Amino acid sequence: MAGILSLHDAIERFVESGDSVALEGFTHLIPFAAGHEIIRQGLTDLTLIRMTPDLIYDQMIGCGCARKLIFSWGGNPGVGSLHRLRDAVERGWPRPLAIEEHSHSAMAHAYAAGAAGMPCAIFRGYIGSDLTAVNPQIRSVTCPFTGETLAAVPALRPDVAIIHAQKADRAGNVLVAGIVGVQKEAVLASRRAIATVEEIVDDLGTTGTNATVLPAWTLSAVAPAPGGARPSYAHGYYGRDNAFYTAWDAIARDRDRFTDWIDANVRQAGGTRA
Amino acid sequence: MTWSASEMMTVAAARVLTSDDICFVGIGLPSAACNLARLTHAPGLTLVYESGTLATKPQVLPLSIGDGELFETALTTVSVPEMFQYWLQGGRITVGFLGGAQVDRYGNLNSTVIGDYARPKVRLPGSGGATEISTSCQRIFIVMRHGRKSFVEKLDFLTSLGHGPTGRERRELGLRTEGPSLIVTDLCTMRPDPQSKEFVVVTLHPGVTAESVLENTGWPIRFAPQVQETPAPTEAELAALRDLNARTARAHGVAAAE
Numbered sequence: 001m002a003g004i005l006s007l008h009d010a011i012e013r014f015v016e017s018g019d020s021v022a023l024e025g026f027t028h029l030i031p032f033a034a035g036h037e038i039i040r041q042g043l044t045d046l047t048l049i050r051m052t053p054d055l056i057y058d059q060m061i062g063c064g065c066a067r068k069l070i071f072s073w074g075g076n077p078g079v080g081s082l083h084r085l086r087d088a089v090e091r092g093w094p095r096p097l098a099i100e101e102h103s104h105s106a107m108a109h110a111y112a113a114g115a116a117g118m119p120c121a122i123f124r125g126y127i128g129s130d131l132t133a134v135n136p137q138i139r140s141v142t143c144p145f146t147g148e149t150l151a152a153v154p155a156l157r158p159d160v161a162i163i164h165a166q167k168a169d170r171a172g173n174v175l176v177a178g179i180v181g182v183q184k185e186a187v188l189a190s191r192r193a194i195a196t197v198e199e200i201v202d203d204l205g206t207t208g209t210n211a212t213v214l215p216a217w218t219l220s221a222v223a224p225a226p227g228g229a230r231p232s233y234a235h236g237y238y239g240r241d242n243a244f245y246t247a248w249d250a251i252a253r254d255r256d257r258f259t260d261w262i263d264a265n266v267r268q269a270g271g272t273r274a
Numbered sequence: 275m276t277w278s279a280s281e282m283m284t285v286a287a288a289r290v291l292t293s294d295d296i297c298f299v300g301i302g303l304p305s306a307a308c309n310l311a312r313l314t315h316a317p318g319l320t321l322v323y324e325s326g327t328l329a330t331k332p333q334v335l336p337l338s339i340g341d342g343e344l345f346e347t348a349l350t351t352v353s354v355p356e357m358f359q360y361w362l363q364g365g366r367i368t369v370g371f372l373g374g375a376q377v378d379r380y381g382n383l384n385s386t387v388i389g390d391y392a393r394p395k396v397r398l399p400g401s402g403g404a405t406e407i408s409t410s411c412q413r414i415f416i417v418m419r420h421g422r423k424s425f426v427e428k429l430d431f432l433t434s435l436g437h438g439p440t441g442r443e444r445r446e447l448g449l450r451t452e453g454p455s456l457i458v459t460d461l462c463t464m465r466p467d468p469q470s471k472e473f474v475v476v477t478l479h480p481g482v483t484a485e486s487v488l489e490n491t492g493w494p495i496r497f498a499p500q501v502q503e504t505p506a507p508t509e510a511e512l513a514a515l516r517d518l519n520a521r522t523a524r525a526h527g528v529a530a531a532e
Contacts, residue, residue, distance in 0.1 A: 026325050026326075026339075026340050026354055027325060027338045027339060027340025027341065028325075028340050028342070028345075051354070052402075071400070072400060072401055072402060073399050073400050073401065073402035073403075074397075074399050074400055075398075075399030075400075077301065077337065077338035077339060078301060078302075078336075078337035078338050081397070081399075085397070086397045089394070089397050090393075090394060090397060101386075101400055101401075102401070103401040103402070103403070103404070103405035103406055104324060104354070104358060104401065104402050104403040104406075105358040105362065105363065105403065105405070105406035108354050108355040108357075108358045108359070109355065109358065109359065111355060112355040112359070123359075123363060124363055124406075124409075124410070125363075125405065125406045125409075126405060126406075127409045127435055127447055127449065128409070128432070128435030128438060128443055128444065128447060129401070129405045129432060129433060129434065129435060130386070130391075130431050130432040130433065131386070131401065131405065131433065134391050178342065178345050178351070179325045179326060179327070179340045179342075179344070179345050179351055180326070180351070180353050180354075181325070181326070181340070181353065181354050182353065182354045182355060184353065185353070185355055233342055235342055235345065239342060240337070240338070240341065240342065242337050242526045245337070245338075
């Protein structure tokens with residue numbers, strides 16, 4: 001644990017071009033500020049891992065940060081397509097993007113297997129699905145006790161996990177509240193992990209509550225990033241900006257409009273250098 | 275009283291759910307139907323969303339699968355791996371409600387690509403939870419708008435198994451779950467033939483002709499020997515649905531799925 005760093009320093013120190021990176025958060029607590037810092041620092045050749053790529057990966061892919069995407073549902077929830085993701089897959093802009101496509105169940109099992117230190121996840125899935133024909137990582141094993149054929153996928157072991165959470169205490173213990181998604185598994189599955197938080201507090205107030213707390217010693221760094229999940233939401237702090245999710249559709253449809261938006265709102269937004 | 279084809283579809287889908295069901299809900303049309311059922315004839319219906327919210331009672335329809343509304347009104351919320359491991363794979367869910375870009379006559383669904391996978395004409399969002407929902411829930415209801423591009427002779431990609439490409443694969447694979455047992459559209463409702471598993475039209479919505487179903491289906495769809503008329507939406511059903519949609523529009527500032 002390097003302690004509490006600025007977002008700039010946490011990304012500079014623990015994320016490198018070429019890394020496999022999982023920015024997780026299931027609709028809730030999506031680490032946008034950290035993704036924007038990765039764009040500003042010009043990191044490239046990343047393998048991006050995320051169950052639901054959402055707008056943050058649309059932005060990172062449109063900026064050319066990624067060479068590969070591992071995912072299970074790639075859309076703008078309730079709105080439609082991720083146009084930068086589609087442009088990269090269908091037309092190779094701004095660079096070609098390899099995809100490794102799974103189901104949610106497979107990704108969830110694969111993170112849990114990674115957290116458990118297992119080489120692969122075994123589950124009852126992909127039965128009769130064409131996904132097995134287009135993703136060579138989807139294989140099968142026979143149960144040695146019952147003979148049942150089960151699906152197997154490699155455990156997810158990202159180089160870096162990045163999550164956003166509500167609070168950290170001064171020692172760097174992190175509280176995740178509300179819809180907790182797959183963040184705990186992503187952090188425990190990864191070699192390095194960064195948590196951005198809404199605020200640093202003296203006391204998490206979690207003693208006796210059985211809340212979801214990631215101990216400081218499971219993290220590489222904690223970085224304060226108030227509002228760091230916007231336009232997604234942080235339970236107890238702010239709501240989801242549904243209007244922005246809707247507006248993103250028109251911004252992302254056009255390459256020039258997208259680039260102008262990134263320049264104005266990310267590249268020239270000053271960052272969070274402390 | 276008048277109603278739209280979309281309202282008829284949502285009402286017809288809601289009616290098949292009961293207070294005894296534990297239902298795995300997708301966003302959009304399924305979510306509207308499931309919440310309408312809970313607000314009308316099935317107050318005990320248990321709704322589960324893949325974000326981990328168990329027994330949630332949203333007052334407005336969520337825009338995304340993980341809206342705060344779902345967490346704040348849930349009995350409890352579990353992690354996403356627990357949702358897929360214990361609750362879905364563990365066999366705790368009685369009904370899965372699915373849609374897709376394409377469905378075939380055996381209730382197989384495509385939500386992945388239109389065209390070739392490597393060079394797609396349209397890249398769709400992908401499986402999400404659907405691939406395992408379709409095999410793990412005790413039964414599957416499908417709700418989709420009718421049209422020749424969506425009700426197709428052959429899927430471009432089979433994301434989620436229905437009864438299989440020939441209607442026999444599901445049984446041959448040894449699945450113990452029932453699979454798709456109902457399709458509700460804006461024109462009609464369909465059930466699978468008990469032997470062949472081919473979906474046949476069992477009710478036509480009021481004012482809909484068999485010809486319009488034929489014109490809007492990409493395979494020569496068959497009809498049950500006695501096709502009934504779908505009972506029209508009641509005033510109570512329409513009032514509950516319109517209230518739900520109005521609340522949702524106020525909350526999100528956008529129109530909800532009907």
